[in-house]
Amino acid sequence: MSDQKRLFLVDAYALIFRGYYAFIKNPRINSKGLDTSAILGFTNSLLDVIKRERPDHLAVCFDKGGSTDRVEMFEAYKANRDATPEAIKLAIPYICNILEAMKIPIMVKEGYEADDVIGTLAKKAEKEGYKTFMVTPDKDFAQLVSENIFMYRPVFGGGYETWGIPEVLKKFEVERPEQVIDFLGMMGDSADNIPGLPGVGEKTAKKFLAQYGTMENLLDHTHELKGKMKEKVEAAKELGLLSKKLATIMLDVPVEFDAEDFEMSHPDIDAVKGIFQDLEFRRLVDSFEKIFTAQTETTTENTTAKAETTAPSASSAGAGQFSLFGGDPAPSSEPATENPNQRKTAETTPHFYQSVATGMATKLFIKNLMKQSSVCFDTETTGLDPLTAELVGIAFSWETGKGFYLPFPEDKTEAQELIEQLRPFFESEDIQKIGQNLKYDIKVLRKYNITVKGKLFDTMLAHYLINPDMRHNMEVLAETYLNYTPISIVDLIGKKGKNQLSMRQVPIDKQTEYAVEDADITLQLKEHFENELGQANTQKLFDDIEVPLLRVLADMELEGINLDIPFLNDLTTALNDDIASLQEKIFSEAGEEFNIASPKQLGEILFNKLKLVDKPKKTKSGQFATSEDILSYLAKDHEIIQHILDYRGLAKLKSTYVDALPLQVEPTTGRVHTDYMQTVAATGRLSSNNPNLQNIPIRTERGRQVRKAFIPRNEDYTLLAADYSQIELRIIAALSQEETMIEAFKNGEDIHASTAAKVFNVPLEDVTREQRSNAKTVNFGIVYGVSAFGLSNQTDLSRSESKDLIDTYYKTYPKLRTYMSELVDFARDNGYVQTVLGRRRYLKDINSRNGVVRGAAERNAVNAPIQGSAADIIKLAMINIHEKLVAGEFKTKMLLQVHDELVFDVYKPELETIKTLVKTEMENAFVMDVPLDVEIDTGDNWLEAH
Numbered sequence: 001m002s003d004q005k006r007l008f009l010v011d012a013y014a015l016i017f018r019g020y021y022a023f024i025k026n027p028r029i030n031s032k033g034l035d036t037s038a039i040l041g042f043t044n045s046l047l048d049v050i051k052r053e054r055p056d057h058l059a060v061c062f063d064k065g066g067s068t069d070r071v072e073m074f075e076a077y078k079a080n081r082d083a084t085p086e087a088i089k090l091a092i093p094y095i096c097n098i099l100e101a102m103k104i105p106i107m108v109k110e111g112y113e114a115d116d117v118i119g120t121l122a123k124k125a126e127k128e129g130y131k132t133f134m135v136t137p138d139k140d141f142a143q144l145v146s147e148n149i150f151m152y153r154p155v156f157g158g159g160y161e162t163w164g165i166p167e168v169l170k171k172f173e174v175e176r177p178e179q180v181i182d183f184l185g186m187m188g189d190s191a192d193n194i195p196g197l198p199g200v201g202e203k204t205a206k207k208f209l210a211q212y213g214t215m216e217n218l219l220d221h222t223h224e225l226k227g228k229m230k231e232k233v234e235a236a237k238e239l240g241l242l243s244k245k246l247a248t249i250m251l252d253v254p255v256e257f258d259a260e261d262f263e264m265s266h267p268d269i270d271a272v273k274g275i276f277q278d279l280e281f282r283r284l285v286d287s288f289e290k291i292f293t294a295q296t297e298t299t300t301e302n303t304t305a306k307a308e309t310t311a312p313s314a315s316s317a318g319a320g321q322f323s324l325f326g327g328d329p330a331p332s333s334e335p336a337t338e339n340p341n342q343r344k345t346a347e348t349t350p351h352f353y354q355s356v357a358t359g360m361a362t363k364l365f366i367k368n369l370m371k372q373s374s375v376c377f378d379t380e381t382t383g384l385d386p387l388t389a390e391l392v393g394i395a396f397s398w399e400t401g402k403g404f405y406l407p408f409p410e411d412k413t414e415a416q417e418l419i420e421q422l423r424p425f426f427e428s429e430d431i432q433k434i435g436q437n438l439k440y441d442i443k444v445l446r447k448y449n450i451t452v453k454g455k456l457f458d459t460m461l462a463h464y465l466i467n468p469d470m471r472h473n474m475e476v477l478a479e480t481y482l483n484y485t486p487i488s489i490v491d492l493i494g495k496k497g498k499n500q501l502s503m504r505q506v507p508i509d510k511q512t513e514y515a516v517e518d519a520d521i522t523l524q525l526k527e528h529f530e531n532e533l534g535q536a537n538t539q540k541l542f543d544d545i546e547v548p549l550l551r552v553l554a555d556m557e558l559e560g561i562n563l564d565i566p567f568l569n570d571l572t573t574a575l576n577d578d579i580a581s582l583q584e585k586i587f588s589e590a591g592e593e594f595n596i597a598s599p600k601q602l603g604e605i606l607f608n609k610l611k612l613v614d615k616p617k618k619t620k621s622g623q624f625a626t627s628e629d630i631l632s633y634l635a636k637d638h639e640i641i642q643h644i645l646d647y648r649g650l651a652k653l654k655s656t657y658v659d660a661l662p663l664q665v666e667p668t669t670g671r672v673h674t675d676y677m678q679t680v681a682a683t684g685r686l687s688s689n690n691p692n693l694q695n696i697p698i699r700t701e702r703g704r705q706v707r708k709a710f711i712p713r714n715e716d717y718t719l720l721a722a723d724y725s726q727i728e729l730r731i732i733a734a735l736s737q738e739e740t741m742i743e744a745f746k747n748g749e750d751i752h753a754s755t756a757a758k759v760f761n762v763p764l765e766d767v768t769r770e771q772r773s774n775a776k777t778v779n780f781g782i783v784y785g786v787s788a789f790g791l792s793n794q795t796d797l798s799r800s801e802s803k804d805l806i807d808t809y810y811k812t813y814p815k816l817r818t819y820m821s822e823l824v825d826f827a828r829d830n831g832y833v834q835t836v837l838g839r840r841r842y843l844k845d846i847n848s849r850n851g852v853v854r855g856a857a858e859r860n861a862v863n864a865p866i867q868g869s870a871a872d873i874i875k876l877a878m879i880n881i882h883e884k885l886v887a888g889e890f891k892t893k894m895l896l897q898v899h900d901e902l903v904f905d906v907y908k909p910e911l912e913t914i915k916t917l918v919k920t921e922m923e924n925a926f927v928m929d930v931p932l933d934v935e936i937d938t939g940d941n942w943l944e945a946h
Contacts (some may be wrong), residue, residue, distance in 0.1 A: 007057040007125045007262060008049060008152065009107075009118045011136035016095065017156065018137060026476050027087070029467055030280040031536050032831035033842030034177040039094050039279060040068055046104075047284075049135055050264075051291045052160070053152075057130070060099055061117045062108040069250070073917070086848050094279065105261055115140060116250035122149045124257040133162070140189075142168045143180040143249060151723045173206045175213070181214045185244030195239050198232045215244045218480055226663050268293060283483070318364075343485045347640055353516035355405045357507055357875045359449075359501035362421065364402055369425050372398045376434035376455075376523040379441045380503050380515045386443035387558075387666055387673060390477050391415055393502045393513035397523045397540035403516035407508055426451045436460050436474045436522045439490045442554045459522050461546045464530040464679035465538040469842060472679045481528050486521055541838055545875050546678060547786045547920050552882040553676045553686075554895070560671030561895045561905070563664045564709045564941070571705055575654045578702065582647040589640040597649055599626045610732060611636050626691045633793060650702060657696060657706045664691050672710075676897065683864050684839045684871040698946075710942035717905050718938050721920045721945035724900040725933040726751060727870045729779055731836070734928040735865070736819035740812065752776040758812045759805060770796070778809050782816070785859035820862045827861040835868035836926065837876075874900060875930070877925035884917055903942060911938070 019041015030035045031770040049055070098104055109116050118141070126148045134141045135150040141151050142163060151163035170175045173864075186197020186205040200208070212218040222234045233240070237819065255312045269292065275287045278661070356365045369375065376397045381389035390412075397403030406422075408415045425431060426445065432455040435441055442452050449595040460472045470476070478484045492514055493501040533539040587593045590610070594601045603624025607616040612634060628645070666673055672691065680687040697703030712719050729751060734740035744754040749764075756775035757764040763803075777794050778786065788803035797805065810817045827833050828847055832840045841864035845857040874897065881902070882894060892906035892914050902922070905919045906914050917938055922934045939945040 005056045005130050005259075006053070007059075007130045007132045008053065008055040009121055010049070010058070010059050010060040010130060011045065011114050011118060011134065011138060011141075011767050012042070012095070013029045013114060014061045014136045014153070015045045016088060018093065020085065020091075026471065026480055028480065029470060029842065029844060031466065031840075031842070033534070033844040034090065034831065035844050036091070036281070038091035038280050039283070040281060042091075042095055043284060046289055047287060049152070049160075053133070055133075055264060057259065058264055059105045059107045059121070059262050060119070061114040062106060063114045064108045064110050064112070072662060073456070075312070083762050086845065086850065086853070093274070098272065098275055101275060102267040103265040107255060109255055112250065112253045115489055116253045116930070117255055119144050119249040119251050120253040120255055120851070121257050123251050127256065128259065136890070137269055140184060140247065140249065142172065142178075143177055143184075145177040157804065163686040174209055179209055179213065181201075181244055181248050182213075183209060184247035185215050185220070185240060185262075186690065188243055189247070194243050195388075196243050197236050197240045199229060200233075206804070210675070211802070216241055229789070265808060267483070270938065274311050293920070295578075343479060343483050345485050346487055346513060349401075351401045351517070351520065353403050353405065353512050353520070355512040356405060359361055361420075362406065362722060365406070369396060371433075372431060374432040374434060375425070376519045376526065377441070378435060378515060378522065379516045380511060381444055381446050382502050382504060386440050387668065389444055391419070391444065391448070393511055393515055395519040397516060397519035400524055400527075401520060404518045405512040405516050407511065416448060419445075419450060423450060429454045431754055432457060434459070436518070436525070439550050439554050439557075441557055442551070446554070446558060448603050451772070456531075456547050456550065457526050458547065458550060459525040459529055460679055462526070462533055462542060465546065466529060466532045466536055466838070467842070468682040468840070474518065474521060474525075480482065482521065482524055484521060489514070528560060535649065536840060538840065539840055545837065545872065545879070545913060548879045549678065549875050553678070554880050557673055557675060559668055559893045559895055559905070560666065560673040561903075562670070562711050562713050563661060563665055563672050565665070568658055568662055568709050571658050571702075571709070572654065575650055575658060575702060578766075579647060579650050579654070582643050586643050586647060589643070596644065602626050602644070604865045606641070610640070613643070649697065649700060649819060653697065653702055653706065657691070658812050661691060661709065681871075682841055684835065685899065688898075693896060696746065696762045704943055705805055706945060707943040708941045709938065712905055717907055718911065718940065719945040720904040720906045720911070720918070720936065720938045721891065721906070721942065722902045722922055722934050722936045723946070724870070724874065724922065725935050727873065727900050728866050730930040730932060732816065732819075732866050734930040735836070735869075736813075737929070738813050738817045739813040741816070742930055753777055755779055755809070755812070759808045774805065778805060782809065784863055823865060824858050824861045825858070826858075833861050833865050835865050835872050837869070837872040838927075839868050839872055841865075841868060869934065870900060873926045874922075876921040878902065880917060880921045880925060890914070901946070906938070
C-alpha cells in the first residue's frame with residue numbers, strides 16, 4: 001500500500017441533498033416532529049466514507065452566499081433553482097454540530113461555492129504531495145481530476161466508484177480532464193442555469209470536442225459548421241465563452257490547506273452520541289461507536305469478519321425437525337453487509353426460517369409454541385378481504401432471525417382440524433400475540449371460530465402513536481427502522497391482474513421465506529417500538545385505547561349493516577331526474593351544450609364566454625381553474641355556478657354511494673362491511689373505507705336520503721343513533737377554562753344562541769335566526785382558525801363585518817384566545833401538541849420561516865388537541881360499551897362510528913336498557929368541567945334514528 005497521505009474533501013450540500021431525497025418517499029420524522037432525513041442521510045454517507053477509507057485527512061466544504069463572481073458575470077446564474085427545502089435549512093446547524101463534535105474541519109468562504117473551495121484545496125494539497133479524493137456525485141468536478149486528484153462518487157444502491165484520469169476520459173470522451181470544462185460550457189447546465197450553446201446536447205458536445213478540442217477553437221472555426229447549427233453557434237459565441245467561464249471551478253479561493261488542521265482526530269464520542277440521541281438516531285450510535293472503537297482493525301480482519309457472516313439458507317420443508325426442540329442454529333445478529341447505506345435483505349442477512357411438516361413435527365412445534373410468553377404471528381391467505389379469504393399458512397417467530405411456517409391444506413375440514421390444534425395458543429390469556437395490522441388476522445381467524453385472546457401488540461398501531469404523520473406499512477417500517485427491505489409480494493405472486501397467482505400456488509419454500517420474514521421483521525419492530533412508546537409517553541394510550549379498540553372494530557366490521565337495495569334503486573331514478581334537470585338549466589344559462597364534467601370545457605364557458613370574473617385563476621397546464629373552492633367563492637353571485645356545484649354534488653353522490661353501495665354488499669352475509677382504519681388521520685380520528693360511511697353528505701336532502709338505505713337486520717330490531725352534542729365546543733370550553741361558555745353549557749343553554757346574544761349584545765330571547773347562524777359558524781370555525789375572509793365566504797357578512805364579529809367573539813371569550821395562543825407557544829417549544837389523553841400531533845413546520853406553512857401548522861396546533869380529544873373520548877366510550885354488551889350477552893350490536901356518532905342494531909326488547917347504557921357510557925367516558933351531552937334517537941333506518 002502507498003505511503004502517500006490521502007485527503008478526503010466532502011461536498012457537503014451535494015451529500016445533504018442526496019440524503020434528503022433518498023428519504024423523500026418516507027421521510028424520517030422524530031418524536032419532536034423534526035424532519036431528520038437530510039441529517040441522517042449526510043451522516044450515514046460521512047461515516048461510510050470514514051469506515052471504508054480510514055482517511056488520514058478530511059474536511060467538509062460548504063457554500064456560503066453562492067458565487068459572487070459568477071452572478072456578476074451572469075445575473076441569472078442558478079436563478080431558476082427551487083427554494084431549499086425547509087428540512088435542509090433546519091438540518092445545517094445540526095450537521096455543523098455533529099462535525100464539530102467529530103472534530104472534522106468545516107471549510108467555507110463567503111461568496112464562493114463549495115466546488116471552488118474543494119478545487120483550491122485539492123490543488124494546494126496536490127502540491128504538498130497528497131492524494132485528494134473529492135467526495136461528491138457532481139460530474140463538474142471531473143475537470144479537476146489529475147494523477148493525484150480523484151472523484152469519489154457515491155453510486156445508487158450503495159457503495160462508491162473512484163474516477164481517475166482513465167474514467168474521466170472514457171466518460172466524457174475527451175483527451176484530458178480539463179476539457180470537461182469545455183464540454184459543460186457547450187452543453188450548458190439547466191440545474192445551474194448555465195446557458196451553453198443553443199442546440200448543443202451531450203452527443204454534439206462530444207463530437208465538437210473530438211474535432212476542435214476546446215470551446216475557443218470551435219468558435220474560431222464556425223465557418224466549417226453547416227446549416228442552422230452554424231447560425232446558432234455563431235450567434236451565441238459570447239454566450240459560449242461565458243458558459244465556459246461559469247462552468248470553470250475556481251482555484252484561487254482565499255483558503256489554506258493546513259495539513260495539521262485537516263488530520264483525522266478522535267471525535268468527542270460523548271458529544272456525538274448526545275447529538276445522535278437528541279435526534280433519535282439510535283442505530284447510528286451503534287454504528288458510530290463501532291467505527292471509532294475499531295480504528296486499529298486491519299483490512300484483513302474486516303475481510304475475515306465478512307466471510308464469517310455468510311447467511312445460511314432456509315431449511316427445506318419438513319427438514320431439520322430437531323430444531324423444534326430449540327437446537328437450531330443461532331443466526332448472527334450482525335448484518336452480512338458492511339455498508340450502512342445499503343439496505344439489508346433476506347439474501348444478505350443470516351436467518352433460519354423453517355416450514356413445519358404435518359404429524360409429529362406439528363405436535364412438537366405446538367408444544368414449543370405453548371412454552372413461549374410472547375409470539376409474533378402472521379396469517380397468509382388467499383386474498384385481502386378477511387370475510388372471504390382462506391388460510392394458506394401461518395408464520396410464527398419469537399426470536400430474532402428465526403421462525404416457523406405452518407402450511408394449511410386447501411380442504412376446509414382438514415384446515416379446521418389443523419387450526420383446532422392451534423386453538424390453545426390463540427385463546428391463551430398468558431401468551432402475548434404480536435402482529436402487524438392484527439385486526440385483519442383476528443377477522444380471518446374468526447371465520448374458523450378462533451378468538452384471539454391475551455395481550456396484543458400491533459406494530460402498525462404502535463408506530464401510529466409514535467409517528468402519526470408517517471406511513472405505517474411493514475415495508476416502510478422495516479426500511480426506516482431496521483434498514484431492511486422485505487421480500488416483495490409482487491415477486492411472489494406477480495402484479496394485479498388475471499395472471500396474478502394465489503398464495504396457494506406459490507411453492508412452500510418461497511411461502512416460508514416470505515411469511516416467516518414478515519413475522520421475524522414484525523417481532524424486531526415490536527422490540528424497537530416498545531421503547532419508543534415509553535419515550536413518547538404514549539404507552540398508556542396504546543394499552544388502554546388503541547389495542548382494546550382494535551378488537552371492538554373487528555367485531556363491528558364482521559357484523560356489518562343491512563342495506564335496503566330496492567330503496568337505493570328508486571333513489572337512482574330520482575337522482576337521474578335531478579341531474580338531468582340541472583343539466584338543462586346549466587346549458588340554458590351557458591347558451592350551449594358542453595361536457596359539464598370536463599374542467600377544460602367548463603372553464604372556457606365560465607371565464608372565456610360568460611366572463612364571470614376579470615382575472616380568473618389558471619392551473620399549471622394553463623387551463624382555467626374550476627376546483628370546488630374557487631367555484632364556491634363565486635356561487636353567491638352567479639346562479640350557473642351554484643347549479644354546477646349542485647350538479648357535481650349529485651353526480652358524486654350517485655356514483656360514490658347510490659350506485660356503488662349495492663355492489664359492496666358481501667354475498668356471504670348480505671350486509672355492507674366497512675373497514676375502520678385507526679392509523680390514517682393524524683388527529684386520532686377513525687377513517688372508514690370500502691365503503692366510506694363517514695363522508696355521506698348530510699347537509700343536502702338527497703345526501704340525507706342515502707342514510708335511509710341503512711336498516712336494521714330484521715323487524716325484531718331497530719336502529720339507534722347516539723350523537724355527542726357539540727363535543728368539540730365543550731372540550732375547548734373546558735380546556736380554556738372560559739367561564740362564560742362553561743356556564744352556558746352547564747345551564748343547558750343553546751350555545752349558539754347564547755354566543756349570539758353576547759357578541760351581538762342582545763337579550764337571549766331576541767336573538768334572530770341569522771344571528772344564531774353566524775354565531776354557530778364562528779363557534780365551530782374558531783377551532784379551525786377561521787379568518788374574516790373564510791367567515792364572509794360561509795355567511796352573508798362582508799369581510800369587515802366578519803372581522804368585527806371575530807374580534808367581538810374573542811373579547812367575549814378572552815380566555816379562549818389566551819388558550820389558543822398557549823397551544824401555539826407550546827407547539828413552538830416542544831414540536832407537538834397533545835389531547836386530553838396524551839395523544840401527540842407533531843408539527844414539524846411550527847417554526848417554519850414560510851408564513852403560509854407556519855400558519856397551517858399553527859391552526860393544527862389549535863385544532864388537533866380539540867378534535868383529537870373528541871376522537872379519544874368516543875373511542876373510550878366504544879370500548880366501554882362493547883365490554884358491557886359482551887358481558888351482558890346482549891343481542892344488540894354496535895355497527896358504525898361516524899365522527900361523534902355511534903349507530904347500534906338494537907334488539908327491541910333490549911331498547912330501554914340499551915338507551916340507558918349507551919347514554920351513561922358516552923356521557924361518562926371522560927369527565928371534564930363541562931358535562932358531555934348525548935342525543936339519542938331510534939328509527940327504522942339510519943336517517944330516522946339520526
